[in-house]
Amino acid sequence: MRTAGAGTGPDGMAGERPQLINVAYRLLGSVTEAEDAVQDAYTRWYRLPRSRQEEILSPGAWLTTVTSRICLDVLGSARARRERYVGAWLPEPLPDRTEWDHPGGAGTAGAEDPADQVVLDESVSMAFLVVLESMTPAERVAFVLHDVFRYPFTEIADVLDRTPAACKQLASSARRRVGAERAPAPATGRADVVRDVKEAWKSRNIAALVALLDPAAVMTADGGGMVGTVLRPVEGGARIAQYMVAIADKAPGLELLERSVNGVPGLVAHRDGVVLTVAAFDVCDGRVTRIWAVRNPEKLRPWVREG
Structure with missing residues (x-):
């Protein structure tokens, strides 16, 4: 070879x-x-x-x-x-x-x-x-x-x-x-959408989140049985938006940061300097079609906050 x-x-x-x-x-x-x-x-x-x-x-x-x-x-x-x-x-x-x-x-x-x-x-x-x-x-x-x-x-x-x-x-x-998978959105367009998702999540704005999510969007979370998370994919933009706001209400002190995840714009949730979730997004025509949220601590070892 x-x-x-x-x-x-x-x-x-x-x-x-x-x-x-x-x-x-x-x-x-x-x-x-x-x-x-x-x-x-x-x-x-x-x-x-x-x-x-x-x-x-x-x-x-x-x-x-x-x-x-x-x-x-x-x-x-x-x-x-x-x-x-x-x-x-x-x-x-x-x-x-x-x-x-x-x-x-x-x-x-x-x-x-x-x-x-x-x-x-x-x-x-x-x-x-x-x-x-x-x-x-x-x-x-x-x-x-x-x-x-x-x-x-x-x-x-x-x-x-x-x-x-x-x-x-x-x-x-x-x-x-x-x-069979469509071409990904350009990095600049994807970054804008991810940023808007972050701001809507911070303000608990369900209507804004629904507007940013494709009606057929799917969110998949991986906790590995080590941390609490949904075990099955959440389907539908409205349901995902409601779930995201519910998480925000139950997690005081949680902060979202815009970070590169596998080379494309994503979000990292941390509290007191500890990374709890890394989220990757797929975007098409200005809307989020897929969210992959990794919460399994064993998969977050490379994510050590700077300084």
Whole structure:
């Protein structure tokens, strides 16, 4: 599998880590699981006899293949785990590193938080990651590796243990799922709508919220059974507006901040410097069509307030 050239020394091998984290996060939708998959791949590399390492022409390509196979296995078992998950499961939201302060990783000099290494673009937007969740594990791997990272199907075939033609069909099927979703609103327009939602929420203005929400809007919340939240999606702009105002009434001292969530405008709710909720939005024609609210504390670890 293609990758930037790298030697087999510690520095060269470590240089592959950001690319591997980016691949794994898009495949798994979880920073923690992505980090575990990449660490597992490195462990397997260093367990190889030196003679075997020297036979591998591109260690980076080998690591990418192994990481992708590990992710494929994780995706296969994740479906069963998520059936036992309390409420809806959403991908882990990512902050913009220019706005938030991430604690550095421990154990190695200069180690960074995995979230800091993910390139924030449309392929990690919450809307995109949620669509990826609807795919089969094989579709997701084929689509992400080919359409996002531009790996050829001949190399993806090694990951999925299928023919290149079969991998092409998997990616095509996944592409149809993505194509069914409309194009996202421009960042500037989305930011204006999110800002208006924030102001309407602060003023408890149900009428203004209803006007900002599509009548068929859907809000999905992920508390993981660890914090209180709705277990099923809230459907309809009017119901969502009423729910949002009810939350505001029951949570004195809660403050909303406009922040980048997975590279696009979103809102972060905090109280006394502790982040409680990270909300991502999908916007179409000036109205919010989807809200994804992540409240599971385990998924909010990268969200540490600055200073």
